[in-house]
Amino acid sequence: SQQGEEDPQALSIQEGENATMNCSYKTSINNLQWYRQNSGRGLVHLILIRSNEREKHSGRLRVTLDTSKKSSSLLITASRAADTASYFCATDDDNFNKFYFGSGTKLNVKP
């Protein structure tokens, strides 16, 4: 299975602190994406990083990708209570046909 695994499974921080989540996967990928899910609702796309990229920024989000270690990290800076959600990494297969999600990190940002 190519499914990614996030670490930690749960993270609780104070508002204003930074949150870091890690994702590991098993086989070669074309892209790695991060999604947010609030309370079991639909997934919201956060950021896509391609296999030839090492770092990408979007607002308060910073994603890194290390293809040699088959791992990625998502950093949320200056967290807000509204960032409370589950965060998933997802990878595609070589043909861009299938999508594999990790088990998720549940982030709780305390006001």
Next chain:
Amino acid sequence: DAGVTQSPTHLIKTRGQQVTLRCSPKSGHDTVSWYQQALGQGPQFIFQYYEEEERQRGNFPDRFSGHQFPNYSSELNVNALLLGDSALYLCASSFGGLVDTQYFGPGTRLTVL
């Protein structure tokens, strides 16, 4: 521009029954993928429809079937429901049979009693 829509929002069925879930893709998209998300887990890929054909399939039994219509909307059918089929079913749309950019719907919460 309407995003991905799914119906119904919630559904309660009993074991052995059959269920049909519906998905309308984002405007301009022609590919629909279905995912099952059990409580506390990440979404699991069920299958993908493109050009009205099932193109890719995950590790799900034949009780799970689908269809794509000429307008690109899609249905997911589950027969002989089991308690373990209780989950959030997510639909995602994209373009050209690829999944590098997918947009997800809000999901249908299925409860099997």
